Amino acid sequence: MKRIGLKLAILAMVASTVPAAADDRAAVRNCTWCHGAEAQGYTVAPRLAGQRPQYIMSQIQSFHEHTRDNPFSRQYMWNAVATLSQYDVRDLANYFASIRPKPANDGDSALAAKGKRIFMQGIPEANVVSCYACHGPDGEGVRDIPRLGGLAYFYVKGRLEQWGQGYHSTAGSPMPLVASHLGPEEIEALASYLSFVR
Ligand code: HEC
Ligand code: HEC
Incomplete structure (x- = not known):
């Protein structure tokens, strides 16, 4: 003992x-x-x-x-x-x-081209701004703007839907306004495209 x-x-x-x-x-x-x-x-x-x-x-x-x-x-x-x-x-x-990120590659590849177009150019007639302007050409992010390239399809889709449903993230985030102009098909296209970006 x-x-x-x-x-x-x-x-x-x-x-x-x-x-x-x-x-x-x-x-x-x-x-x-x-x-x-x-x-x-x-x-x-x-x-x-x-x-x-x-x-x-x-x-x-x-x-x-x-x-x-x-x-x-x-x-x-x-x-x-x-x-x-x-x-x-x-x-x-x-x-x-500091860990090297790997792309999830789990979106619908048939929607990737549409998603890329929205990401780079937005949809001016629908008041959708280009994502590229803040997140960078490969969705790499900068400072407190997150890297999006390669994130999983369901995660990105969920985040974009939730801002439209009134959930919050960071105080003063521009994303509730950005996401409020996106329809379900645009969200699926964006989430698909981003899942393949390296
Ligand atoms: C005015 C700058 C700006 C624009 C334009 C913008 N974002 Fe963002 N985005 C941000 C910031 C800042 C954050 C961090 C937000 C927070 O903490 O709430 C963010 C966060 C996100 C996230 C969350 C990522 C994670 O890891 O949870 C997603 C997804 C996203 N943005 C997608 C998009 C898409 C898609 C577009 C284009 C339709 C877009 N953003 C346009 C600034 C922007
Ligand atoms: C019990 C499971 C669990 C544990 C333990 C956990 N996480 Fe999480 N974490 C999650 C889930 C689920 C989410 C997604 C939340 C959402 O959908 O908004 C998340 C989201 C995050 C995010 C936001 C990422 C983004 O892209 O916006 C960060 C940062 C994070 N976690 C950091 C951490 C850190 C650091 C730890 C350890 C101290 C940790 N987590 C422990 C489950 C967990």
């Missing part, structure tokens, strides 16, 4: 002095449990690999403040970020941003 007690005491001491990097790995493991081992996305959890670090940080803040309020965000992400410190958030964002 005594010996086991001593072992536990030593373990406790060792555990309290492990370097920060080990804690970071534990935090990453919590995230990849849902987002996939290489953070390339898994079922309803989107790819984080290659995402813009500032965007990852802004979304974590939105989950933390409960601003991003769609059903999956409430169900999965509000808890997942509840106890992260600001240093964890920064380290996790930089870590996931």
Whole structure:
């Protein structure tokens, strides 16, 4: 009994002095449990690999403040970020941003050409602005504007639909207005095209 007690005491001491990097790995493991081992996305959890670090940080803040309020965000992400410190958030964002992203390739390839046209040019007669103007020619994103190229079809489709349904993401986001002009066929075309972009 005594010996086991001593072992536990030593373990406790060792555990309290492990370097920060080990804690970071534990935090990453919590995230990849849902987002996939290489953070390339898994079922309803989107790819984080290659995402813009500032965007990852802004979304974590939105989950933390409960601003991003769609059903999956409430169900999965509000808890997942509840106890992260600001240093964890920064380290996790930089870590996931540094992983090479792979395209999901899961859209309808027959709709890709239409999606690309809307992405690059918008639909002026329907008040749809070009996505390229903010997200860049390959949907690569910049600063807190996310990378879209290669995200999964169902994820992008869901996001574009939800803005039209009145869910929120970041305060001051231009996307509810942008998405409000998109019909279901345009959303399917855009989500299909983007899933193939590298
Ligand atoms: C229990 C599952 C689960 C865990 C654990 C989890 N996530 Fe998520 N995460 C999700 C789901 C599902 C979504 C999609 C929410 C939506 O549809 O709006 C998401 C969305 C996100 C987004 C938004 C991505 C985007 O493109 O807008 C970020 C950033 C994120 N998670 C980071 C993390 C980090 C960092 C961790 C670890 C601290 C983590 N997640 C842990 C399930 C999870
Ligand atoms: C005025 C600049 C601007 C334009 C134009 C724009 N976006 Fe965005 N987009 C943003 C910003 C900023 C965000 C981050 C929004 C947030 O946090 O709510 C975003 C987020 C997104 C996301 C969420 C990505 C994720 O990982 O969850 C999708 C999908 C998206 N935009 C698609 C589009 C499409 C499709 C178009 C063209 C029809 C478009 N955007 C036009 C600025 C723009």
